[in-house]
Amino acid sequence: MAVHGAKMAIVTGGARGIGRAICLALARQGFAVAPVDVLEDELQQTASEIRSLGVDAMPLDSDVSDYGDVHEKARDIIRRRGRIDVLVNNAAMPQTKRILEITEADWDREMAVNLKGCFNWSHAVAPQMVAQGAGRIINISSVSANHGPSPTGVSRFAYAAAKAGVLGLTRGLAVELAPHVLVNAICPGPIETERTRATFAPNRDQLTRSILVGRIGTPEDVAVVASFLACAEPLFMTGEVIDVDGGAFIN
Ligand SMILES: NC(=O)c1ccc[n+]([C@@H]2O[C@H](COP(=O)([O-])OP(=O)(O)OC[C@H]3O[C@@H](n4cnc5c(N)ncnc54)[C@H](O)[C@@H]3O)[C@@H](O)[C@H]2O)c1
Numbered sequence: 001m002a003v004h005g006a007k008m009a010i011v012t013g014g015a016r017g018i019g020r021a022i023c024l025a026l027a028r029q030g031f032a033v034a035p036v037d038v039l040e041d042e043l044q045q046t047a048s049e050i051r052s053l054g055v056d057a058m059p060l061d062s063d064v065s066d067y068g069d070v071h072e073k074a075r076d077i078i079r080r081r082g083r084i085d086v087l088v089n090n091a092a093m094p095q096t097k098r099i100l101e102i103t104e105a106d107w108d109r110e111m112a113v114n115l116k117g118c119f120n121w122s123h124a125v126a127p128q129m130v131a132q133g134a135g136r137i138i139n140i141s142s143v144s145a146n147h148g149p150s151p152t153g154v155s156r157f158a159y160a161a162a163k164a165g166v167l168g169l170t171r172g173l174a175v176e177l178a179p180h181v182l183v184n185a186i187c188p189g190p191i192e193t194e195r196t197r198a199t200f201a202p203n204r205d206q207l208t209r210s211i212l213v214g215r216i217g218t219p220e221d222v223a224v225v226a227s228f229l230a231c232a233e234p235l236f237m238t239g240e241v242i243d244v245d246g247g248a249f250i251n
Pocket of ligand 1: 013014016017018019037038039062089090091092113140141142143187189190191193194195196
């Protein structure tokens with residue numbers, strides 16, 4: 001795998017969890033990284049960890065569902081850095097309500113963050129990537145997109161619907177942005193993060209037994225695959241979906 005020079009990567013939801021691990025993995029590959037998040041303190045912490053790896057960090061306090069702000073932030077990066085090489089659409093929020101409990105506002109917010117957020121950032125960076133004649137977009141979906149909500153209740157149908165939408169977006173953009181901009185998706189299975197730890201706790205043994213590799217995943221398990229999709233040269237893949245679930249589901 002060739003290592004890029006000081007190229008620019010944007011990682012939404014980069015303040016903690018899987019997004020933070022992806023930021024650090026890309027920083028180790030030499031990318032300047034712009035983590036995007038709404039958690040200000042964690043965002044600054046991730047930015048200083050990125051800088052401690054010897055590359056630039058541009059922390060962006062921004063809500064992925066805000067079309068205008070996303071486009072302004074993308075323009076700012078292009079003005080300051082001159083290019084955008086990698087976009088990782090990772091920001092998302094869970095939705096634990098069932099159909100009998102959920103409100104219209106809950107549904108709209110889930111779609112606005114988990115699906116429209118991916119559209120907003122892709123729409124903001126695609127013209128620059130096309131103009132460069134190169135770019136990689138990596139969308140973080142979920143095994144829930146194909147297999148339905150998790151039995152642990154960490155997220156239910158609205159989340160699964162948004163994540164299935166992310167796979168449609170991935171395949172559609174792969175077609176439209178070919179041949180130079182490659183668009184792929186990752187479907188993580190159970191990954192232990194600050195968000196999921198408490199939810200997994202009561203079912204930990206059962207959950208672990210359901211995973212062929214015999215353990216719950218870590219953010220780094222996802223980051224290593226995101227880093228591959230961002231850095232591998234050549235990469236003869238676009239519109240693909242990679243499950244990172246330790247063999248919890250075999251397709
Ligand atoms: N952890 C798992 O088991 C698991 C499984 C499948 C898929 N995923 C997916 O992986 C990704 C990361 O999950 P995680 O477990 O690290 O979650 P997390 O909650 O720890 O991290 C998500 C990050 O996104 C940020 N975010 C949320 N809404 C935002 C918004 N509107 N604008 C900007 N940032 C926002 C959060 O502040 C947070 O820092 C998500 O897309 C999630 O759906 C996770």
